[in-house]
Amino acid sequence: xxxxxxKQQKRWLNRRWLVSPINQxxxxxxxxxxxxxxxxxxxxxxxxxxxxxxxxxxxxxELTKPYxxxxxYRALLPELRxxxxxxxxxxxxxxxxxxxxxxxxxxxxxxxxxxxxxxLIKILQPxxxxxxxxxxxxxxxxxxxxxxxxPNCVGSIDGKHIRMRCPPNSGSLYYNYKKYYxxxxxxxxxxxxxxxxxxxxxxxxx
Numbered sequence: 240x241x242x243x244x245x246k247q248q249k250r251w252l253n254r255r256w257l258v259s260p261i262n263q264x265x266x267x268x269x270x271x272x273x274x275x276x277x278x279x280x281x282x283x284x285x286x287x288x289x290x291x292x293x294x295x296x297x298x299x300x301e302l303t304k305p306y307x308x309x310x311x312y313r314a315l316l317p318e319l320r321x322x323x324x325x326x327x328x329x330x331x332x333x334x335x336x337x338x339x340x341x342x343x344x345x346x347x348x349x350x351x352x353x354x355x356x357x358x359l360i361k362i363l364q365p366x367x368x369x370x371x372x373x374x375x376x377x378x379x380x381x382x383x384x385x386x387x388x389x390p391n392c393v394g395s396i397d398g399k400h401i402r403m404r405c406p407p408n409s410g411s412l413y414y415n416y417k418k419y420y421x422x423x424x425x426x427x428x429x430x431x432x433x434x435x436x437x438x439x440x441x442x443x444x445x
Contacts, residue, residue: 265342271319289322290329296321299359306358315343315351323348324355371435382430394427394435400443415443 266272278284285293300318307317315323319341326337327348334348341348371379376393383392400421405413413420421443427436 259344261339262342262344269342270340271316271322275322288329289325291325296325302362303355303358306362307355315347320351320355324352324359327352368434368437375435379429379435386430394429396425396427398423398425400424403443412442412444419443 275288278288279293282293285296289296291299300321303321304317307320309315323337323341323343326332326340327334330337334352335345338345338348343351379393380391383389400415400417400419401424402419402421403413405420413422415421422439423441423443423445425438425441426434429435
C-alpha cells in the first residue's frame with residue numbers, strides 16, 4: 240500500500256498542472272453550459288445532438304441522477320455525466336474530441352462513459368429488456384401474423400461482430416472468421432422492431 244501511494248504521489252508531482260488550463264474554462268466555454276442549454280429550446284437540434292427528445296433525456300436524467308451524484312465538490316454534474324455518455328454513444332467520436340468539447344480530461348470521459356453505461360444497464364434493463372413471459376410470446380406471434388403475414392414466428396434474430404483488440408492470453412477465442420478479433424452482439428426483435436432479447440459478449444471465434 241505504501242509503495243502504491245508513493246507511485247501515485249510521484250505521478251501527481253510529474254504532472255504539469257492539476258487541471259489543464261483548457262479545462263479550467265469549462266463553465267465559460269464548455270458545450271454543456273452554453274451550446275447544450277441553447278439547443279434545449281430547439282426540438283430538432285436537440286434530437287440531432289442527442290438522438291433523443293428533450294422529454295426522454297430529462298426522464299433519463301431523473302432515473303439515473305441518484306446513481307450519478309458524486310460527493311466531491313469538483314465532480315461533474317449528473318446531467319453532464321449523462322450527456323457526455325449520450326454524445327459518445329450517439330456520435331462514436333473519440334474520447335479526446337468529446338473531452339475538448341466539454342472541457343474535461345480525456346481519462347475523465349473514458350471513466351464517465353464506463354460508469355454511466357453500467358448505471359444505464361442497471362436501471363433500463365429491468366424496464367425494457369426483462370425476460371418475456373408466455374403472454375409476451377403469444378403477443379409477438381400474433382403481431383408477426385397480422386403485420387407481416389408470417390405464421391408461428393415470435394422474433395427476428397440477427398447478430399453483429401463488435402471489433403476489439405485481442406485480450407491478453409486469450410489465444411484464438413476472439414478471432415472470428417472475418418479475420419479480426421471481436422465479441423458478438425446477438426439480438427431478437429419483435430414485429431415492431433423492438434428488442435426482446437439480447438446477448439452481448441460471446442467470443443467472436445465461436
